[in-house]
Amino acid sequence: MRISIEKLNKTYKGGYKALQDLTLEIDNGIFGLLGPNGAGKTTLMRILVTLMKPTSGSATIDGYDLANNRKEIRSLIGYLPQEFQSFPKLKTWEFLDYAASLAGVRNRKIRLNMVDELLEQVGLFESRDKRASKLSGGMKRRLGIAQALAGPPKILVVDEPTTGLDPEERIRFRNLLSEMSEKEMIIILSTHIVGDISSTCHDMALLDSGKLVFSGAPEKLIEMAKGHTWKIKAVDSELEGIKEKYSVISTFPSEDGWEVHLVADELEGFSGEALEPGLEHAYVYFLEHYSNGDKE
Numbered sequence: 086m087r088i089s090i091e092k093l094n095k096t097y098k099g100g101y102k103a104l105q106d107l108t109l110e111i112d113n114g115i116f117g118l119l120g121p122n123g124a125g126k127t128t129l130m131r132i133l134v135t136l137m138k139p140t141s142g143s144a145t146i147d148g149y150d151l152a153n154n155r156k157e158i159r160s161l162i163g164y165l166p167q168e169f170q171s172f173p174k175l176k177t178w179e180f181l182d183y184a185a186s187l188a189g190v191r192n193r194k195i196r197l198n199m200v201d202e203l204l205e206q207v208g209l210f211e212s213r214d215k216r217a218s219k220l221s222g223g224m225k226r227r228l229g230i231a232q233a234l235a236g237p238p239k240i241l242v243v244d245e246p247t248t249g250l251d252p253e254e255r256i257r258f259r260n261l262l263s264e265m266s267e268k269e270m271i272i273i274l275s276t277h278i279v280g281d282i283s284s285t286c287h288d289m290a291l292l293d294s295g296k297l298v299f300s301g302a303p304e305k306l307i308e309m310a311k312g313h314t315w316k317i318k319a320v321d322s323e324l325e326g327i328k329e330k331y332s333v334i335s336t337f338p339s340e341d342g343w344e345v346h347l348v349a350d351e352l353e354g355f356s357g358e359a360l361e362p363g364l365e366h367a368y369v370y371f372l373e374h375y376s377n378g379d380k381e
Contacts, residue, residue: 086113086240086269086270086271087110087111088109088133088146088147088240088268088271089110090108090109090142090143091108091143091343092108092143093106093107093108093139093142093143093144094106094107094139094142094181095125095128095130095132095137095140095295096140097141100257103295104125104128104129104139104241104295105294106296107125107129107292107295107296107297108297109128109290111273113270114266114272114287114288115262115263115266115269115274115285115288116271116274116286116288117281117282117285117289117290117303118273118275118276118289118290118292118316119277119279119290119368120277120291120292120293121277121284121293122277123262123294123298124277124292124293124294124295124297125283125292126244126275126292127245127275128295129275129292130164130242130244130275132151133162133244133273134162134164135155135159139151145161146158146240147240148241149161149196151374159238160236161238162216162238162239162240162241162242163233163235163237163238163240163241164241164242164243164244165226165232165233165241167244167245169225169226169229171218171228171232172217173216174216174217174218175217176214176216177204177209177212177213177215177217177228178214179229179237180223180232181200181203181204181231181352182196182197182226184235185199185200185235185236185287188235188236190235190236190260190299193300201213203231206234206261207228207230207231207261208261209224209228209231212224214362221250221254222250222253222254223253223254223257223258225322226246226247226250226254227258229246230243230246232262234265238270240270240271240273241271241272242270243272243273243275244275246258246262246276247251247259247281248276248345255338258285259281259285262285266285274286276353278367280365282303282364283303283364287300287302287303288351289303289306291368296298298371298372299371301304302368304348306368306371307362307363307364307366309367309368310360310371311361311362313348313350313362313366313370314325314360314361314370315348315349315352315357315358315359316344316359316360317345317347317352317356317357318341318342318344318345318357319342319343319344319345320341320343321342321343323344324336324343327347330353330354331347331348331349332347332348332349332369332370332373333345333346334347334348334369339341342346346360346366347368348362348369
């Protein structure tokens, strides 16, 4: 499976450019699409799942052209939008049965077996008779994944899947995606939460203001931030000044005040030590120094 995107543009009424000359290749496995809110991630997802047409440019999915083979492409894709909606009066299994029917599974026996397998896969089998409206937020997201897998698809697109989830459900969701990635399929994970990318994806793209500013392995992005991440000690009176001068990633209370992790080319007025960067450090550093045409 491969998705090939060539010079894709989307301009909304009023002239707002949501995507600008986006060119990208996506292969089997979990592909992370990272960027701040408003970067164009959801626009790209909606175009790829045929819910929106681009202003210009082209894309092919498994050899099918996005402009001319929309029906064939839809049969390949499972989609979990950021605002997933179920039918609150249906039981969990009834909703999945309906979703499988829409996905083209006509044989009722096969469909019901599929429903049970999906419920097992996402850890909802014991809640199969619960109404969808009674599920917790994390359980609803898992139900969303289950409906996206009805078919089953060769490409799974999930948009901001862990937003609003507690840490336990976020980890469960990431593990579920990792298990599914062992199959021969493409999983596109669109998020602004860096931890979702660092723990699951082997390949990624970074969008900013509708432009592709980085593509490659997360480790490659991290490598660019080496020598630019720092750990410093600060007292209460210094903390606000540090935040005004530098991009602070995190702060931790210490015996003498605060331990501050930040990104900067060099420290001025403060003493500190180099810190081995993670993806979150690299993400902030890269957007500060390389995006919007300011690549060094």
